[in-house]
Amino acid sequence: MNKINIARRIFQILSLVLLVYGGYIFKEWKESAETEQSIFPSLKAPPGSISTTKFEKGSILWPSGATPVIENYPPSLVCRFNPKGGMFKACILHFFSENLTWQTQIKYLLPYITLFILLCFLFGRMWCGWVCPIGTVGDFLTFLRRKMNIKVRRFPQNFRINLSFTGYGIMAIALTISTIIGMPNFARYQCYWFLPYCQICPARLICPMFGLIKPNWKDFSTGITTTFTILAWLVLGLFVAAFYFGRRVWCHMCPVGLINSWFNKGAGVELHKKAIKCIKCGYCADACPMGLTKMYQMNNDGIYNQNACIMCFRCVEVCPRENCLGVKFFGKELFRRKNDTKKVS
Amino acid sequence: MKAGIDIGSVMTKCVIVEGNRVIAKTISRSGPMPEKIAENILQQALKNAGIEFSQLEKIVSTGYGRHIFSLNHKTVTEVSAAAKASFYLSGEKPCLVIDVGGQDTKTIEVDRRGEVVDFLMNDKCAAGTGRFLEMMATVLETDIYGLGKLALSATKPVVINSTCSVFAESEVVSLLAHNERKENIAAGLLNAIAARIATMMSHFHKDVPVVFCGGGANIPGLKESIEKISGRQIHILENPQFVVAFGAAIS
Amino acid sequence: MTQKKFLDNFRDEIQKGFVSDRISPNNIAELQKYKRKSEIPSMENFYEAIENFENKKTFELEKPSVGYFCNIVPEEIILACDLHPVRLCCEDQVCAQAGEEIAPGDICCVIKSICGKFYGRLYENLNLVIIPGTCDPKTKLAELISPLKEIYFLDPGRDSDYLENAAIWESRYTELFDFLKKRFHKNPGRTQLISACHKTNKRTEIFRKIYQLRTDYPDSINVFDYYIMIYASFFMEIELWNDFAEKVYSQALEKKKTQNKPRILLVGTPVIFPNFKIIDVLEQSGLAMATDIQCTSFGRFFNPVEIDEDTESGIIRALALKNIAGSICPCLLNLEKMANLIIDTVNQYNLDGVIYYNLRLCQVFEIQTAILRQILKQRNIPFISIKTDLGKEDTGQLKTRLEAFREMLESHRK
Ligand code: SF4
Ligand code: SF4
Ligand code: SF4
Ligand code: SF4
Numbered sequence A: 001m002n003k004i005n006i007a008r009r010i011f012q013i014l015s016l017v018l019l020v021y022g023g024y025i026f027k028e029w030k031e032s033a034e035t036e037q038s039i040f041p042s043l044k045a046p047p048g049s050i051s052t053t054k055f056e057k058g059s060i061l062w063p064s065g066a067t068p069v070i071e072n073y074p075p076s077l078v079c080r081f082n083p084k085g086g087m088f089k090a091c092i093l094h095f096f097s098e099n100l101t102w103q104t105q106i107k108y109l110l111p112y113i114t115l116f117i118l119l120c121f122l123f124g125r126m127w128c129g130w131v132c133p134i135g136t137v138g139d140f141l142t143f144l145r146r147k148m149n150i151k152v153r154r155f156p157q158n159f160r161i162n163l164s165f166t167g168y169g170i171m172a173i174a175l176t177i178s179t180i181i182g183m184p185n186f187a188r189y190q191c192y193w194f195l196p197y198c199q200i201c202p203a204r205l206i207c208p209m210f211g212l213i214k215p216n217w218k219d220f221s222t223g224i225t226t227t228f229t230i231l232a233w234l235v236l237g238l239f240v241a242a243f244y245f246g247r248r249v250w251c252h253m254c255p256v257g258l259i260n261s262w263f264n265k266g267a268g269v270e271l272h273k274k275a276i277k278c279i280k281c282g283y284c285a286d287a288c289p290m291g292l293t294k295m296y297q298m299n300n301d302g303i304y305n306q307n308a309c310i311m312c313f314r315c316v317e318v319c320p321r322e323n324c325l326g327v328k329f330f331g332k333e334l335f336r337r338k339n340d341t342k343k344v345s
Numbered sequence B: 001m002k003a004g005i006d007i008g009s010v011m012t013k014c015v016i017v018e019g020n021r022v023i024a025k026t027i028s029r030s031g032p033m034p035e036k037i038a039e040n041i042l043q044q045a046l047k048n049a050g051i052e053f054s055q056l057e058k059i060v061s062t063g064y065g066r067h068i069f070s071l072n073h074k075t076v077t078e079v080s081a082a083a084k085a086s087f088y089l090s091g092e093k094p095c096l097v098i099d100v101g102g103q104d105t106k107t108i109e110v111d112r113r114g115e116v117v118d119f120l121m122n123d124k125c126a127a128g129t130g131r132f133l134e135m136m137a138t139v140l141e142t143d144i145y146g147l148g149k150l151a152l153s154a155t156k157p158v159v160i161n162s163t164c165s166v167f168a169e170s171e172v173v174s175l176l177a178h179n180e181r182k183e184n185i186a187a188g189l190l191n192a193i194a195a196r197i198a199t200m201m202s203h204f205h206k207d208v209p210v211v212f213c214g215g216g217a218n219i220p221g222l223k224e225s226i227e228k229i230s231g232r233q234i235h236i237l238e239n240p241q242f243v244v245a246f247g248a249a250i251s
Numbered sequence C: 001m002t003q004k005k006f007l008d009n010f011r012d013e014i015q016k017g018f019v020s021d022r023i024s025p026n027n028i029a030e031l032q033k034y035k036r037k038s039e040i041p042s043m044e045n046f047y048e049a050i051e052n053f054e055n056k057k058t059f060e061l062e063k064p065s066v067g068y069f070c071n072i073v074p075e076e077i078i079l080a081c082d083l084h085p086v087r088l089c090c091e092d093q094v095c096a097q098a099g100e101e102i103a104p105g106d107i108c109c110v111i112k113s114i115c116g117k118f119y120g121r122l123y124e125n126l127n128l129v130i131i132p133g134t135c136d137p138k139t140k141l142a143e144l145i146s147p148l149k150e151i152y153f154l155d156p157g158r159d160s161d162y163l164e165n166a167a168i169w170e171s172r173y174t175e176l177f178d179f180l181k182k183r184f185h186k187n188p189g190r191t192q193l194i195s196a197c198h199k200t201n202k203r204t205e206i207f208r209k210i211y212q213l214r215t216d217y218p219d220s221i222n223v224f225d226y227y228i229m230i231y232a233s234f235f236m237e238i239e240l241w242n243d244f245a246e247k248v249y250s251q252a253l254e255k256k257k258t259q260n261k262p263r264i265l266l267v268g269t270p271v272i273f274p275n276f277k278i279i280d281v282l283e284q285s286g287l288a289m290a291t292d293i294q295c296t297s298f299g300r301f302f303n304p305v306e307i308d309e310d311t312e313s314g315i316i317r318a319l320a321l322k323n324i325a326g327s328i329c330p331c332l333l334n335l336e337k338m339a340n341l342i343i344d345t346v347n348q349y350n351l352d353g354v355i356y357y358n359l360r361l362c363q364v365f366e367i368q369t370a371i372l373r374q375i376l377k378q379r380n381i382p383f384i385s386i387k388t389d390l391g392k393e394d395t396g397q398l399k400t401r402l403e404a405f406r407e408m409l410e411s412h413r414k
């Protein structure tokens, strides 16, 4: 095993613990009366927004959480359906969805957005590779598959990258719905259509289980909730299959990852290549969990941050050539293979 | 005073210089006892120059036999010697040296500091060397200079494809059998060699003057033939056969 | 591809038709010559191993042995099946002369030597020979020696592009793996594959240390010792080789001495004992071979197997990447890689010049000479190409050329 990979695994697990159980660690958890309220407990609509959302306990979107430790939205899939309150409020898609519905004034949103963009600019999609608990869960599925000696399904790079259109499609639909139900005329639909993506998001079903809490598996009360329930199952199935048979295929469609990916080019973390060192062995492309081949293909020196790259640096560490690939942080060399002789897995 | 001895595969040459001026030069055919011959011609050169052996400050040997000559102080390779001499003789300017010797043909690129930048030499076999022409001359019942002279009066040079001596020989024989004029055959042979040299030249810089040395430069018509094929002006250094020995003496 | 039988009906005719039966090349004297030059006590082990190998003319091991050529054939898969891999590449004049009978004419001396060895019955104990379709003569070689031996023909194609071919390579290797399992009644799985990879990776690790040391101090392990080690790895048990090489390395560490000879990168056809002519001349001309880019040494040892997917198919794929995509064999489409590698090695280790060594009639090496020459020339890297064969008669001429090259490098240094 290689050092970076080990470091990444450790970091992933620590992040998972922190982000999922942060509520337990940093806050004394009380079964406050708040949770019994039938509206969203932690997410009070900010001043200047209209909210008429009411949820019955037991509905699909009934959150099992409480107020988070940090009132913010990180650039990775950190879910608000964590057991008893997570570290952060929710994921960024949740943020957009709810505030579109609530028609929150922009000035209240600015601090959140600024912080989000800042975090993205600093580390790019490292959030996906190193932090996201859902990615970690997925990687665990991949780990299981490897232990069972099942051959990985490989998808061509183009297929993978085109999967992002699916993600964008879902995102567009979710945000449109959120906007529409925010209009006064349609406000009565909010109880069914609020946070449409959350309703089908696999994280909503997976995260509660970390706290040994039964997620809201199903809601067959109306036609709409039934549809959402079934959709959620399908997406969960897709998620598991994508991670079990392929590697991080899901992450090409995850809307949160996609939002994050806009900031990958130009991020503080830079992946770069010294082309003359390359012997075209293909190790980098073969090991890339996102199935990207750019590091292999490039014949010129340069910085090759790609939207789909989750900055796991697996390519850097498998490269057998000293100094060929490297990672910079704002122009400062962070990591590069230094000593040829040590490089044996 | 310094002496340079070039013990080649066909000829052994000796040059004695004072400063950079040649004061004596001798030449003799190389034989089975190269060291003996080298000593002889060194003695002879000393006699011609009218000096004593002890007056020589330095003896430098070069050529294939450079290591077997025991009186030397130093050895250099033909390549460096030819480069050195050509650089000096062509007025300390960068040049491309063609050296056609008995056993091999070299092209050497010399930069403006008089250093070898790159050189090419023929491989193992005799294809394209002086030896090849000598063998062909025998087939045409003349010697190597006669072959050159014949070539000068060629009307329509034949095309000889092979520079491998064995194949070329049979090609020549069959041409003779077909009553081809010897002149045309001779010119064809020169062209074949010239083409090889031109190919070698094409690996180097295109805009430096070309100088020609080695025994091959004495062959009438070879220079013109190379000029025609390569399209470049070639300047034959004076006393081409002694250029390498001279280079050894001054290095 | 599966096991092949060629010329089955003509077996008798072929076996009777050739007279060069039972040849006995003797290279012990040659070996002793190089042994005397060695300054590292533990090199003894390797010389001894080669001596035993040459004396017995064959190898007797408990395990069945599988012969193979080229880096394209995955040693690790053979090891995983608990077989003994023997690399058969050889450049031996006596064998080559005998081989003339089977493969006469303008064929490279490697093929001739191999034919000589097979028809001279030196490889009686081999159970199987895996022949890759790297170059054309190798491909035909499969047919030539088929009457004598069981052949497995492995053709990975000539394109070294990972993207297009990885799946093909993987399936070729899997076929080979399955065949070996069936043929030798073994049942290796993932664990065996991984442990085989660990063995070769260990070798890579040691080789890299030696490589690094030699680039800094070319005389710490002299060039003959270096190639003797490489040659020994052809037939030695890999763990044994690792142990011995580790010892050599630790003893060589004490021999660091700086020297002033121009440091050379030797590129081209592999140097295989007993054909040490080129390095002999190199040594005599006062050049120091600091490092090489050749398939039997650098190409074979330098890259580790990088196991990412540790499933069976994943490991096989990793082997394919190491052995084919990362290969420097000129039979594949990888000239750009070669040029990059040469330039990079020269720059990284501050080498003085490049010698491109070409065994006569190896077309794939020869064909790229002029282009490499031009590329390197534009970058002011001194380059000389040497074309020669097994015969010793051109030693003088080679020496002139290499000495002239040395003089040229020395004048550049000033
Ligand atoms: S359910 Fe999905 S979309 Fe909703 S907050 Fe959790 S992670 Fe974000
Ligand atoms: S793309 Fe993958 S790793 Fe990134 S946020 Fe989405 S699920 Fe997590
Ligand atoms: S390109 Fe490299 S850093 Fe990016 S996802 Fe692939 S392996 Fe990881
Ligand atoms: S792993 Fe390194 S050497 Fe191999 S193809 Fe990728 S960048 Fe090139």
Ligand code: SF4
Binding pocket: C069, C070, C071, C072, C089, C134, C135, C270, C295, C296, C328, C329, C330, C331
């Ligand atoms: S260079 Fe290629 S064909 Fe030649 S021995 Fe090496 S791997 Fe085989």
